[in-house]
Amino acid sequence: MNYIFYFLIIISIIVGASNGKLPDVVNAILTGAEKSVKIAFSLIGIMAFWLGIMKIAEKSGLVEKFAKLIKPITKRLFNEIPDGDPAIGDIAMNFSANALGLSNAATPIGLKAMEELQKHNKNKKTASNAMCMFLGMNTASFQLVPATVIAVLAGAGYKNPTEIIAPTLIVTSFTFICAIVLAKVFEKLSPPQEIEEVAENA
Amino acid sequence: MLDLISLWALPVIIVFILTFALIKKVPLYETFTDGAKDGFKVAVNIIPYLVAIIVCISMLRASGAVEMLANCLSGILTRFNIPAEVLPVIFVRPLSGSAALGLFSDIATVDVNSYATQLSAVMVGSSETTFYVLAVYFGSVGITRYRYALWVGILADIIAAVMSIVVCSYIFL
Numbered sequence: 001m002n003y004i005f006y007f008l009i010i011i012s013i014i015v016g017a018s019n020g021k022l023p024d025v026v027n028a029i030l031t032g033a034e035k036s037v038k039i040a041f042s043l044i045g046i047m048a049f050w051l052g053i054m055k056i057a058e059k060s061g062l063v064e065k066f067a068k069l070i071k072p073i074t075k076r077l078f079n080e081i082p083d084g085d086p087a088i089g090d091i092a093m094n095f096s097a098n099a100l101g102l103s104n105a106a107t108p109i110g111l112k113a114m115e116e117l118q119k120h121n122k123n124k125k126t127a128s129n130a131m132c133m134f135l136g137m138n139t140a141s142f143q144l145v146p147a148t149v150i151a152v153l154a155g156a157g158y159k160n161p162t163e164i165i166a167p168t169l170i171v172t173s174f175t176f177i178c179a180i181v182l183a184k185v186f187e188k189l190s191p192p193q194e195i196e197e198v199a200e201n202a
Numbered sequence: 203m204l205d206l207i208s209l210w211a212l213p214v215i216i217v218f219i220l221t222f223a224l225i226k227k228v229p230l231y232e233t234f235t236d237g238a239k240d241g242f243k244v245a246v247n248i249i250p251y252l253v254a255i256i257v258c259i260s261m262l263r264a265s266g267a268v269e270m271l272a273n274c275l276s277g278i279l280t281r282f283n284i285p286a287e288v289l290p291v292i293f294v295r296p297l298s299g300s301a302a303l304g305l306f307s308d309i310a311t312v313d314v315n316s317y318a319t320q321l322s323a324v325m326v327g328s329s330e331t332t333f334y335v336l337a338v339y340f341g342s343v344g345i346t347r348y349r350y351a352l353w354v355g356i357l358a359d360i361i362a363a364v365m366s367i368v369v370c371s372y373i374f375l
Contacts, residue, residue, distance in 0.1 A: 012262045015267040016267075028260035032261065043244075048239070050241075052235065054237060060228045107338070110339060139332040139335050139354070139355035141329065146328070153310060153314075167373050174361070178357075186350035190349060
């Protein structure tokens, strides 16, 4: 991000100067800064509403319920992890929280899942197959309702903000399934995880 | 069918959560207001990131650099119906969630009912900040060799971007 930030500003000034648009570029700093604050403020109302609803979901134990429902699937994806291990429950909880858009709640559970997975890891410095699968699921992140995006659309005055739910759902489900398949394919193709001593020599 | 899903998703989820919580005897009103307090915090917390990225992008657009890039790539872009302003979203999404949100907000304020807004909305909503997730999760347990996890993440991002373009052009165009 550091380089991108630097690069974008330098490019704008150089290109602007060579196009004779330098006054516009300087002006854009002022209007851009003002616009950002306006956008943030237009988000407050809808974010507050959604976070309120999500707090209720969290308190009611809905996340746990959902996690229990998908546990059989998680168990199958993580065949390295023994049955009944806390890691499976944590992974299911992390997925459920992510799906509901509770990223603040999802991260601590996810980090706990990583700790549990690390206990089964044969090499503490290298990612295990189970970890790669878990992070594949996480980076592709399945989400039921893209709340922030809807908030921005509504704030900007888009005619029908919830219109984007269905297309987003299609894309996110497809990507999520692809990530799981990819993780399994890579697991078969890539060299097995090396044991501790070898890694330390390397 | 898709319109129905979009229209009903939110009401169904809200009614479901509220009913479930009511049965579980959660104090609905107090819990709601407690959670809603964070709305202000979230909005204020993203201001620095929005300022950084929106100022950059406003400068870039004012300089004419975006048009130049779009002209270079216009063949590919028009072929797949990708508005030029969406390009940065594709590249920034895996690197920074707040930056991608900033880019998307910027597109939405320029022309809210455009295809560019719709496409970038789906792109931002359907994927995660791959590099951030990897850094935080692996970092927390001291893993330094990611093996194929990075490839899975990057490939998933590419798939998400391509799928967004395909699905959006089918639904919105």
